[in-house]
Amino acid sequence: MPGLLLRTLLGENAGSRPVWLMRQAGRYLPEYRALRAEKGGFLALVYDSDAAAEITLQPIRRFGFDGAILFSDILIVPYAMGQDLEFTAGEGPRLSPPLVDSALDALNAVPDRLSPIYETVRKVRAALGDGRTLLGFAGSPWTVATYMVAGEGSRDQHETRAMAYRDPAAFQAIVDEIVSVTVDYLAGQISAGAEAVQIFDSWAGSLAPAEFERWVIAPNEAIVRSLKVRFPKVPVIGFPKGAGEKLPAYARETQVDAVGLDETIDPVWAARALPDDLPVQGNFDPLLLLAGGEELDRQAKRILDAFAGRPHVFNLGHGIGKETPIENVERLLATVRGWQSAGA
Secondary structure: OOOHHHHHHOOOOOOOOOEOOOOOOOOOOHHHHHHHHHHOOHHHHHOOHHHHHHHHHHHHHHHOOOEEEOOOOOOHHHHHHOOEEEEEOOOEEEEEOOOOOOOHHHOOOOHHHHHHHHHHHHHHHHHHOOOOEEEEEEEOHHHHHHHHHHOOOOOOOHHHHHHHHHOHHHHHHHHHHHHHHHHHHHHHHHHHOOOEEEEEEOOHHHOOHHHHHHHHHHHHHHHHHHHHHHOOOOOEEEEEOOOHHHHHHHHHHHOOOEEEOOOOOOHHHHHHHOOOOOOEEOOEOHHHHHHOOHHHHHHHHHHHHHOOOOOEEEOEOOOOOOOOOHHHHHHHHHHHHHOOOOOO
């Protein structure tokens, strides 16, 4: 029987709530820090399938989450498209050459760079057992493009936004190529054993409404449509961080199976504004998880109560912070697992 998380993403509204946390496999865990110290840098871990599978499974062993999220990175797609990728301590990822200065057709694709990720998925699926859902993921074309154009992350994505206005045809070509590679990449993860996939759009909130329609909604709709041809029963979660009042249009037009909410979204508003039967995911504040205390319990229950009438996956509004105390995660899980909907 499918696990609670997968059933919820497929539309079941159970009395209890499945829970997983974005970035749950990572540096807030002492076992992760120990393995990274032994194995080396971040990219080396991603490309060591045994290590990446172990990291994916660590939070399942410790907390018993309902879902395991593949340990990888959204920039694997531009790496496979031919950009060089490195992670610099204290500075974050770097892609070269940045496409603000270089043509897309100057890149030489290296599709074999995706193969070790599929091997990680296979290893996790074999070890995960029944009842827990394996989640694959990729970055949304807009967010991936911001890194490809600038060569690094930025606070307001100004170089990419300016390029999209200045030369929309050239930027459209970049987005279209990301869409194509992402569809194949997610399909490869599903074929290897992922039971659902999430599309992360961390920088969706930086766009004006018309640009959001063109660079967030349209590319994600294309990905979902292509994946559904190949895997009609595999749920796709869309997570457009910062979308705000544009969320209903995103959900309606992309046709995602579930929509992720960041911490700025009022759950009461979302419950009213989104389609009644649409599964939602989120949207606990990662900083509140770091702070802990009684407010953690109160806000978690508020989210749970707001979404009691629909399928809901409890999660954070973005990734868990590296300084988050383990005991706060345990407290949050106790609150979520102790909750029962009034109709249960």
